[in-house]
Amino acid sequence: xxxxxxxxxxxxxxxxxxxxxxxxxxxxxxxxxxxxxxxxxxxxxxxxxxxxxxxxxxxxxxxxxxxxxxxxxxxxxxxxxxxxxxxxxxxxxxxxxxxxxxxxxxxxxxxxxxxxxxxxxxxxxxxxxxxxxxxxxxxxxxxxxxxxxxxxxxxxxxxxxxxxxxxx
Numbered sequence: 023x024x025x026x027x028x029x030x031x032x033x034x035x036x037x038x039x040x041x042x043x044x045x046x047x048x049x050x051x052x053x054x055x056x057x058x059x060x061x062x063x064x065x066x067x068x069x070x071x072x073x074x075x076x077x078x079x080x081x082x083x084x085x086x087x088x089x090x091x092x093x094x095x096x097x098x099x100x101x102x103x104x105x106x107x108x109x110x111x112x113x114x115x116x117x118x119x120x121x122x123x124x125x126x127x128x129x130x131x132x133x134x135x136x137x138x139x140x141x142x143x144x145x146x147x148x149x150x151x152x153x154x155x156x157x158x159x160x161x162x163x164x165x166x167x168x169x170x171x172x173x174x175x176x177x178x179x180x181x182x183x184x185x186x187x188x189x190x
Contacts, residue, residue, distance in 0.1 A: 026079035037166040075163035085096035100137035107132040126178030
């Protein structure tokens with residue numbers, strides 16, 4: 023497949039709810055390949071980022087690809103089925119923001135996600151801390167929700183260069 027252009031903040035497509043994937047056919051494999059190619063290219067060029075959701079490359083399907091140093095995670099039709107009571111604050115950015123700025127958001131400390139693999143196998147996993155935040159962010163994309171929706175104070179926004187000086 024190919025490296026796709028990331029849809030940027032302001033494009034109304036990012037606010038649309040994605041469709042569930044029902045058939046695990048070549049279209050699903052094509053979307054996954056595009057997500058992988060695009061994310062790996064972004065990670066190399068931007069030196070940041072861990073995951074990408076299909077709506078960010080213009081595919082309104084419920085799929086996420088995550089590329090971590092220790093593992094790859096593919097989620098099809100993910101659903102958060104449990105959230106901890108404990109929350110925490112974190113700086114969040116997005117390839118759809120061109121990683122130009124970060125916003126301070128509140129997220130659940132732990133979540134449990136039910137999802138299908140790219141072959142249709144059912145999985146359930148619990149994520150804590152940074153992975154909890156990551157998958158809340160990516161699942162939000164499938165609902166047409168962006169990190170800026172979680173911004174509660176306009177003082178909690180910072181440009182990437184300043185974030186790197188202070189927090190990296």
